[in-house]
Amino acid sequence: MLYAIEPELKDRKMNNIIQQNSNIVITAENLTKKFGHFTAVDNISFEVERGEIFGFLGANGAGKTTAMRMLSGLSIPTSGKGIVAGYDIETQTELVKKNIGYMSQKFSLYDDLKVWENIELFGGIYGMKDKEIKVKTDELMKVLNFENERDKLVGSLPLGFKQKLAFSVSIFHNPQVVFLDEPTGGVDPITRRQFWELIYDATSRGITVFVTTHYMDEAEYCNRVSIMVDGKIEALDSPKDLKEQFNAASMDEVFQQLARRSTRQAD
Amino acid sequence: MLAIEVKNLYKNYYSTKSGNFAGIGRPDLTEDTNPNSSAIYPDLSGGVGGISFSVNRGEIFGIIGPDGAGKTTLFRILTTLILANSGTASVDGFNVVTDYKEIRKRVGYMPGKFSLYQDLTVEENLNFFATVFKTTIEENYELVKDIYQQIEPFKNRRAGKLSGGMKQKLALSCALIHKPSILFLDEPTTGVDPVSRKEFWGMLKKLKEKGITILVSTPYMDEASLCDRIALIQGGQFLKIDTPKNIISQYENKLWAVQSDTMYKLLMDLRANELTKNCFAFGDKHHVSIANKQITLENLKELIEKLGHKNVLIREIEPSIEDCFMQLSQS
Numbered sequence: 001m002l003y004a005i006e007p008e009l010k011d012r013k014m015n016n017i018i019q020q021n022s023n024i025v026i027t028a029e030n031l032t033k034k035f036g037h038f039t040a041v042d043n044i045s046f047e048v049e050r051g052e053i054f055g056f057l058g059a060n061g062a063g064k065t066t067a068m069r070m071l072s073g074l075s076i077p078t079s080g081k082g083i084v085a086g087y088d089i090e091t092q093t094e095l096v097k098k099n100i101g102y103m104s105q106k107f108s109l110y111d112d113l114k115v116w117e118n119i120e121l122f123g124g125i126y127g128m129k130d131k132e133i134k135v136k137t138d139e140l141m142k143v144l145n146f147e148n149e150r151d152k153l154v155g156s157l158p159l160g161f162k163q164k165l166a167f168s169v170s171i172f173h174n175p176q177v178v179f180l181d182e183p184t185g186g187v188d189p190i191t192r193r194q195f196w197e198l199i200y201d202a203t204s205r206g207i208t209v210f211v212t213t214h215y216m217d218e219a220e221y222c223n224r225v226s227i228m229v230d231g232k233i234e235a236l237d238s239p240k241d242l243k244e245q246f247n248a249a250s251m252d253e254v255f256q257q258l259a260r261r262s263t264r265q266a267d
Numbered sequence: 268m269l270a271i272e273v274k275n276l277y278k279n280y281y282s283t284k285s286g287n288f289a290g291i292g293r294p295d296l297t298e299d300t301n302p303n304s305s306a307i308y309p310d311l312s313g314g315v316g317g318i319s320f321s322v323n324r325g326e327i328f329g330i331i332g333p334d335g336a337g338k339t340t341l342f343r344i345l346t347t348l349i350l351a352n353s354g355t356a357s358v359d360g361f362n363v364v365t366d367y368k369e370i371r372k373r374v375g376y377m378p379g380k381f382s383l384y385q386d387l388t389v390e391e392n393l394n395f396f397a398t399v400f401k402t403t404i405e406e407n408y409e410l411v412k413d414i415y416q417q418i419e420p421f422k423n424r425r426a427g428k429l430s431g432g433m434k435q436k437l438a439l440s441c442a443l444i445h446k447p448s449i450l451f452l453d454e455p456t457t458g459v460d461p462v463s464r465k466e467f468w469g470m471l472k473k474l475k476e477k478g479i480t481i482l483v484s485t486p487y488m489d490e491a492s493l494c495d496r497i498a499l500i501q502g503g504q505f506l507k508i509d510t511p512k513n514i515i516s517q518y519e520n521k522l523w524a525v526q527s528d529t530m531y532k533l534l535m536d537l538r539a540n541e542l543t544k545n546c547f548a549f550g551d552k553h554h555v556s557i558a559n560k561q562i563t564l565e566n567l568k569e570l571i572e573k574l575g576h577k578n579v580l581i582r583e584i585e586p587s588i589e590d591c592f593m594q595l596s597q598s
Binding site: 058059060061158159182185186187188189190191193196200214216217219220221239240250251252255256259260262 | 332333334335336430431432457458459460461462463465486488501531547548549550551589592593596597
């Protein structure tokens with residue numbers, strides 16, 4: 001139904017109405033990105049529903065990051081179309097950015113700012129009012145049991161704390177979608193699981209989660225999973241159905257079967 | 268002779284990035300001189316002390332634990348790049364403090380961060396490292412052949428322009444070109460996809476067959492089974508050192524894999540149950556650890572169905588290293 005949006009339709013209100021009536025939060029239609037002769041993302045199409053945890057898997061170099069950059073308004077597609085949170089990823093990149101959250105293992109928070117300063121900074125960037133930031137910060141500190149850490153520098157927190165805080169900050173402005181790029185790399189197994197509990201909690205509040213990971217057990221926690229091979233989406237379904245289709249006992253087996261088809265000399 | 272011998276090793280420093288305690292072993296807080304009083308210390312309940320372990324010749328020994336556990340600190344001490352505060356360590360029979368020059372000739376080291384010359388080509392990098400160790404690519408080609416052949420078609424490409432997987436193969440080739448007796452690999456597979464990780468471990472197995480001792484660190488618990496022996500590390504402390512098989516057989520409780528139609532509720536319900544020692548999500552199942560060995564599958568099923576769960580599936584399972592790590596790190 002979102003395909004019906006004409007490119008020239010730029011009326012935000014209209015878009016918002018369509019969005020609110022729709023259960024689809026991300027639409028990619030024949031999305032393609034070429035760098036010279038190299039096709040990083042090759043004609044991918046899929047939809048993600050509101051409140052879904054969508055796992056975006058693929059080997060290194062399969063094109064995940066490029067696809068994610070397009071969906072978050074950071075890179076313009078060579079061809080094809082995408083609608084994220086109701087906005088066109090080619091013509092409304094700033095509106096896309098305002099309505100999504102983003103967190104990666106590599107960059108999330110400023111180490112040399114205090115916990116509350118990081119929250120205020122990101123809340124402010126997303127245009128939240130001071131009062132709202134203050135009220136929500138109090139709430140968040142309670143939920144995370146972080147009240148004693150509020151005035152500490154983020155750099156002084158253990159990695160597990162940092163990651164939980166980074167995720168909470170990425171959804172602080174209540175975006176429709178949050179993009180998580182390998183959010184759990186390197187953390188200990190218990191913290192990794194606590195992190196996923198935060199993800200479940202976010203989806204229960206209607207936030208859609210789009211996540212990449214190299215941990216195949218985490219792929220099982222997703223409602224649906226897509227697997228990219230050489231720029232194309234080679235499989236997309238619930239983990240249960242994928243395991244049946246590939247006659248595999250685990251998502252790791254599914255992944256191994258698919259990723260071995262790669263002919264791309266990438267990393 | 269042991270390949271690596273470490274006795275009561277202790278290193279205490281403050282990470283310049285975080286200002287926190289970092290290192291290995293347990294710090295003596297009475298001698299604490301850190302000006303940053305808000306620094307976070309690891310658990311000190313076990314008292315002050317260093318870590319000890321040894322690695323046999325020809326063994327693949329894995330140091331397994333999360334970021335910040337002290338893995339890199341240990342590697343840097345053993346490769347003679349930093350000094351410990353106390354304790355002793357020897358590598359290939361040589362003391363890491365007094366005989367550091369000998370050790371440097373005999374070990375290959377692949378740091379966690381890519382450390383080759385980005386503006387030299389693939390071949391120039393390999394040639395450089397061979398020359399530094401007074402050898403040639405030809406002399407030890409046999410050892411690196413399997414790995415280097417995969418990147419040889421790109422030998423005129425600058426290292427900085429390689430993909431992650433190719434950089435990893437080049438770094439391993441460079442660490443091997445002087446035919447070291449011991450190879451130190453610090454998180455060689457971090458951030459690498461599962462298929463490439465499997466390939467990498469295949470290469471390590473072949474190197475082991477050629478008689479090279481390998482000390483390798485990883486945050487991925489599933490790689491533990493590919494090592495001969497492992498040390499589980501957290502907060503600068505070893506939780507356990509043994510073969511993966513023995514660690515699994517020493518798991519204290521009975522472990523069950525449980526599924527139902529409502530998995531998140533199931534997790535909460537199981538945690539709230541007094542029989543449960545701990546319960547963690549594991550892919551599409553939850554692993555429930557139950558201390559009471561009298562509890563049968565039927566008991567457990569009845570209990571869960573009573574809580575309103577449908578399509579309950581239960582199986583008794585053998586714990587994985589990840590199960591063991593979580594139990595050990597909680598106790």
